Amino acid sequence: MNHLALITKTRSLIAAGDISGAESALTELADTEGDSALMVVLDQLEPKDILAVMREYDPSRESVVSLLVTPAQFAHAIVIEKRYKDLTHTHLRGMVNAIVFREDADPVAFLTAVGDLEGGSEAMANYFAEKWARIESFARTGTFDTAEEDGEMLSETELLASAYATPQVPLDEVADQDWMELAWRMRHECPDLFTETLLVLRAQARAHDLGVGDDEETVEEEDTRVETSDTDRGRSTPAARDDEEESAI
Numbered sequence: 001m002n003h004l005a006l007i008t009k010t011r012s013l014i015a016a017g018d019i020s021g022a023e024s025a026l027t028e029l030a031d032t033e034g035d036s037a038l039m040v041v042l043d044q045l046e047p048k049d050i051l052a053v054m055r056e057y058d059p060s061r062e063s064v065v066s067l068l069v070t071p072a073q074f075a076h077a078i079v080i081e082k083r084y085k086d087l088t089h090t091h092l093r094g095m096v097n098a099i100v101f102r103e104d105a106d107p108v109a110f111l112t113a114v115g116d117l118e119g120g121s122e123a124m125a126n127y128f129a130e131k132w133a134r135i136e137s138f139a140r141t142g143t144f145d146t147a148e149e150d151g152e153m154l155s156e157t158e159l160l161a162s163a164y165a166t167p168q169v170p171l172d173e174v175a176d177q178d179w180m181e182l183a184w185r186m187r188h189e190c191p192d193l194f195t196e197t198l199l200v201l202r203a204q205a206r207a208h209d210l211g212v213g214d215d216e217e218t219v220e221e222e223d224t225r226v227e228t229s230d231t232d233r234g235r236s237t238p239a240a241r242d243d244e245e246e247s248a249i
Helices: 002-015 021-033 037-042 048-052 064-068 071-078 088-100 109-113 119-128 130-140 154-162 179-189 191-208
Strands: none
Touching: 002 021, 002 037, 002 048, 002 109, 021 037, 021 048, 021 064, 037 064, 037 154, 048 071, 064 088, 071 088, 071 109, 071 119, 088 119, 088 179, 109 119, 109 191, 119 130, 119 154, 119 179, 119 191, 130 179, 130 191, 154 191, 179 191
């Protein structure tokens, strides 16, 4: 198969909102020429095109793209996921769990790649948005129990100083391949990313309390976002445009 032609076809399908068609074309390449051929193509696709396929997470089946995407490709994709106007972050959580905890994955490699990119901590803060209180408790006490929380928060210096503390909860107790395990791994294996993520969560909470939401973002940011109320599986994901390209995010 002509890889350049496949790349062009994939971009066109994504731009038209046919994410399933794009994924099928990539899957066919893997089936006919092997995983290595697909990895070559993925390496030449824009992060926003890889993201468009990844975020159509479906727990009932495995996606060949999600199975083969590298930590670097994953990281570059999720830092721009905020351009989709998905305020529930459902797609973000689904694809993060599906990829970081896939069978052959090293979660730390994926988290390290995210932490190395500008915007990585913001992406992870969006992932944990609904769990902020429990993440604060975990940072302060080493457990996810908020029963004894008194509202006191560790400073950034204290957070960094406690990064290498002995875990209060063993990994096997929270190995749920979901947010608890991800938080545990971040705190104890990628502490810088954990600290930065928590600081972003605090900033988001302050902004919420002040009534500053996504509508207050810059015009440039708003111009790259897309309404995703109709992007559940079975409906096409509309292509989000940017100033330079016509493919989806």
